[in-house]
Amino acid sequence: MNKFFSSPPFRAAFSFICILVLAACAITSPDINPQPVLPTRVANVTASLGNTTAPSTTSAPKATQASATVAPTLSPTIANTATMTFTPSATTTASATPTRPTSTPTATFTSTPTLTSTPTPVPVGFGFISRLDPKDAPAGSIEIASYDGVKVVADSFSLRVDAEYIGSGDFEVAVKKLADGKHPIIVVVGSDLTAATRKAASTYPFVKFVGVDQQSDDTSLSNLSIVISRSDEEGFIAGMISGYLTKSRVVAVMVPNNNNFEAKRYTNGFTQGVRYSCGICQTIVVQIDVEKENGTEAITRLQRQRTDVLLPALNHTLGAEVTKLGATTGGLWVIGLGRDYGATLNGGNRVAISILRKPDEVIVQLIKTLMSGGSTKVVTLSATNNGLRLSPKFASEISPAAIRLMKDSFDLLASGLLDVGVDFATGDVK
Numbered sequence: 001m002n003k004f005f006s007s008p009p010f011r012a013a014f015s016f017i018c019i020l021v022l023a024a025c026a027i028t029s030p031d032i033n034p035q036p037v038l039p040t041r042v043a044n045v046t047a048s049l050g051n052t053t054a055p056s057t058t059s060a061p062k063a064t065q066a067s068a069t070v071a072p073t074l075s076p077t078i079a080n081t082a083t084m085t086f087t088p089s090a091t092t093t094a095s096a097t098p099t100r101p102t103s104t105p106t107a108t109f110t111s112t113p114t115l116t117s118t119p120t121p122v123p124v125g126f127g128f129i130s131r132l133d134p135k136d137a138p139a140g141s142i143e144i145a146s147y148d149g150v151k152v153v154a155d156s157f158s159l160r161v162d163a164e165y166i167g168s169g170d171f172e173v174a175v176k177k178l179a180d181g182k183h184p185i186i187v188v189v190g191s192d193l194t195a196a197t198r199k200a201a202s203t204y205p206f207v208k209f210v211g212v213d214q215q216s217d218d219t220s221l222s223n224l225s226i227v228i229s230r231s232d233e234e235g236f237i238a239g240m241i242s243g244y245l246t247k248s249r250v251v252a253v254m255v256p257n258n259n260n261f262e263a264k265r266y267t268n269g270f271t272q273g274v275r276y277s278c279g280i281c282q283t284i285v286v287q288i289d290v291e292k293e294n295g296t297e298a299i300t301r302l303q304r305q306r307t308d309v310l311l312p313a314l315n316h317t318l319g320a321e322v323t324k325l326g327a328t329t330g331g332l333w334v335i336g337l338g339r340d341y342g343a344t345l346n347g348g349n350r351v352a353i354s355i356l357r358k359p360d361e362v363i364v365q366l367i368k369t370l371m372s373g374g375s376t377k378v379v380t381l382s383a384t385n386n387g388l389r390l391s392p393k394f395a396s397e398i399s400p401a402a403i404r405l406m407k408d409s410f411d412l413l414a415s416g417l418l419d420v421g422v423d424f425a426t427g428d429v430k
Helices: 008-028 142-156 171-178 191-203 231-245 261-277 296-304 316-328 360-371 400-414
Strands: 125-130 160-165 185-189 208-212 224-229 250-256 282-288 309-312 333-337 351-357 378-381 388-390
Touching: 125 142, 125 171, 142 160, 142 185, 142 351, 142 360, 160 171, 171 191, 185 191, 185 360, 191 208, 191 224, 208 360, 224 231, 224 360, 231 250, 231 261, 231 309, 231 333, 231 351, 231 388, 231 400, 250 261, 261 282, 261 400, 282 296, 296 316, 309 316, 316 333, 360 378, 388 400
Parallel strands: 125 160, 125 185, 185 208, 208 224, 224 378, 250 282, 250 309, 309 333, 333 351
Antiparallel strands: 351 388
């Protein structure tokens, strides 16, 4: 047996078989250190930066594990249109020592806007100037009604009324005291203060002035409003009452001889009122020089002409003197104008009734308009806006029937259904 295995033919056959086996093993055995197979196209970079086409899953090569010592070299080929199939992730290593800034940051400040004008002071109240203190003024006077109106509107704004009663004192001192920026509106009462009020409005253009019972000839100042009475209506009311009251059928109106609009309005208004209530009555117009006469001689002349009713349409001081004279020693029925003369004169007077100027309601509306930024040049007191009213009581000697006629006619005028027939702008009869 041993001879068989050691024989030359066996050894030759065995060597041939081993060579065949080794050759077969060499063909089928994998390489222990294979080299990575590089793809023919590793990456396609999009030529247009705006293209955001998603990566293709079919064209990406499968990842193969490589040896730590061998690093494959990628040679990407750029195509016109395709997407990158392999994106290496960037790795950042934090520095152990923080990097100091190269420059000190500069603080940025926001500037506060600078006011270009002084802010408007918060108002504390409304100013009020008159000769007489309303507490001492005659009953039914315009001072009382004006103050009442200012007080009502001040309460509605939670403000106060700062009043200056100057008597015969200096008006300019009173205005300067109030025109400090905290009194946005100053109300001045009195016809004799017309020129002074206009001057103050020019001196203090940032203050709004309201002149009550003042002339309205000049309305050029934007910060000046005037409250006046409808003198044509006052004349009409007095003429109408005179026509109902007279027994001699002769009545009279007394006006200044300066031939101004007010004198014309009173005259024509009175005449129209007499015609309304007594078409057959005679109307006498008396013009007097207010600088030289006191009305005594005029009343004497009227007595000789059998006049029994008189309207003194004069300024406050002279009007009060003539009213008192005619109602006491003159023996005439007198119609008071601007205050309640029946309540202020002593008993035994012949004041039939008084026509009162009541600007309280008008002032409330005017001041509210001014406070809201509006403007009004002239506001008139009339029967229709409740600015003209009759005093509470007629003289006791007047019959109830006559009183009824007088009140009904006044109410008709107040309703707007009765026209006085006078153009207020010119004073002429329509």
